[in-house]
Amino acid sequence: MISNDIAERILAAVDAQFDAQLERTAELVASPSLRAGEEPAQDLVEQQLRGLGLDVDRWTIDSPELREHPGFGKPTVDYGGMTNVVGTYEPTEDLGKSLILNGHIDVVPEGPEDKWSRSPWDAEIRDGWMYGRGAGDMKAGLIANLFAFDAIRKAGLELTGRVHLQSVVEEECTGNGSLAALLRGYTADAVIISEPEEDALVRANVGVLWFTVRVTGDPTHPREMANGFNAIDAAYEVIEALRGLEEEWNAKKGEHEYFENLDHPINFNFGGIRGGDWPSSVPAWCELRVRVATYPGTTADDAWAEIEECVADAATNSSHRPFEAQLTPDGFYSEGYVLEPGSDAEGLLEETHRAAFSRELTSFTTPGYLDGRVFVNYGNIPTLVYGPVSENIHGFEALRS
């Protein structure tokens, strides 16, 4: 542990910079880094990293090695102009342990305009909360990484271990950004991902798969509708079948350490639907966008086989008439992870957490995707996903107003 004196100097340096930290956070929230639109926000991060005097590595994430990796999520956008940014600090004398501070720059879509009382990109602070898409998930954490690093030097201290400050893309859809950073050779003794986890540590985390189900059949004019096929109904049969699989998987929670005490650890989400061409034509096609979760230890391939079987059964045994259902992976294709307790990194976090909050660090299992799986499963690095308080991170501002 560091001495109280040093801790106080660092905390004072954090406080001294806090207004600037909020400003930089707001500036980053104001840059709508939606998928495939992250570059202006990465420019801001790069500028910050250069301002900290770091060596900056910025590269387009695509590579054959990435695409062949078993943890590669299937992209639906062009990776040609999509970059990661990493700022590296090399100590003059390398005596300490190395650390990766990771955050993602991408945000999920802001949703319907009428769910916001003002722009999702204005980063207004009201009653102590910053509002805006991505403020919590996770631009606050990403900027906190940079200011934490800077505060140590502002406190007059010199770091004796290598530090990589990473701003990655694609965390909200494939996890390929962090995977590309690992494959580029960035490793360390520990990783901190400052996701909004309510000042608690993620112990275990589901795998996530994204895919589209396209159901098709042969409809007809409404005047002959009784004999026809309706793709919207067929899509709903697929939803019901997958909900059956979801409950099957939830029923097995007792077999999975860190999941056995959760009410409903496995959540499937039906996040999008599109079908039909014309109000007076029975729809011939309907596409569902689905997100499923899996327990750690279940490979994406194994989960995929079960999903395929479930949907094929629904299509064959339809209560109306059999239909075709085509499944296409189009995003996350990932395995969950467990952070094994007992690492030095975790021990240090316990101590600093206790010092900061005057209470013990708690850990928990989260049913959302995290890039931690990249560093734990493929880098074998203790990875602390731990970060600030947030609310309603994929929701809308209007919920709090």
Added chain:
Amino acid sequence: MISNDIAERILAAVDAQFDAQLERTAELVASPSLRAGEEPAQDLVEQQLRGLGLDVDRWTIDSPELREHPGFGKPTVDYGGMTNVVGTYEPTEDLGKSLILNGHIDVVPEGPEDKWSRSPWDAEIRDGWMYGRGAGDMKAGLIANLFAFDAIRKAGLELTGRVHLQSVVEEECTGNGSLAALLRGYTADAVIISEPEEDALVRANVGVLWFTVRVTGDPTHPREMANGFNAIDAAYEVIEALRGLEEEWNAKKGEHEYFENLDHPINFNFGGIRGGDWPSSVPAWCELRVRVATYPGTTADDAWAEIEECVADAATNSSHRPFEAQLTPDGFYSEGYVLEPGSDAEGLLEETHRAAFSRELTSFTTPGYLDGRVFVNYGNIPTLVYGPVSENIHGFEALRS
């Protein structure tokens, strides 16, 4: 009745022109007159009408009078460049009865490409059937109107009554094309609409309403999904509620002459669905495009009030949590019609049908929209919807291959 000799001369003239009739039909099918894209096809019709030596009236359908009419369907496209074409024959001496021969130029969308073994626009003839979107519904009938008119003159006869050959838009979505033609002043002693009705006469016909239901609520991240709202589920609750209303209306068929013996006279169709923005966000919104049918005598306003009540109940009494549901009319807003038996026009059709087919004319009730409602309800003109044999008019070619 005309004499056998004259009938034979006319039939011979029809036969002599039949290859040309098929060619013109194929040419018209090859022009994809999808909604708001009808003008090139209307150019072809205009050229044909001018070739017949008729006075041609071509005008954009929009007018304040049209928009204020109770039978006006709510358009979702710009009417600025959308025209009707009418060719008028005025006899040198006006001794006979006048006639409108009406057909619509617009076709419904062709649907998914993979449901066709070739282009929907190539009008190929195979085993005695012409394939293509709109071949049956209703370019065959539209061209037949022109060639029937021409055959009489080719047979060396002179018509002694006024004839209007109408090619109208918007029959597949609002019925505003025929309504605009009526409002422009075109009336006659009878109307023939040569829709594909299997050589039978339409006695009664439903009204049709189109509308969009937009359901919205407050979703959240999948990790908190149990507390959230899913717009796709809410949309399905609306579907189920409207299906309840559909069955309620069907249960009343005994009160409606010409509908009491049909299995299921009232069909609702859920023709389109769109919802959600992101696979890992619970969808906040979902839009359904709906087509409902009503009995003749039920005004669109009365039907609309019942629909609004049904959907509002579903939204308030949701099995999950209450949601918002906004209804917007966006197409047909029409009342059905009954062709009262006993008109001179129908008597003449009975005779000519018997002569042509050696069997009695049958009449029937159709659960699809027809422009007949314009001329019957608002023009008080006997309107014979009667035309050629077709199959699967809003379906796909692949169904027959």
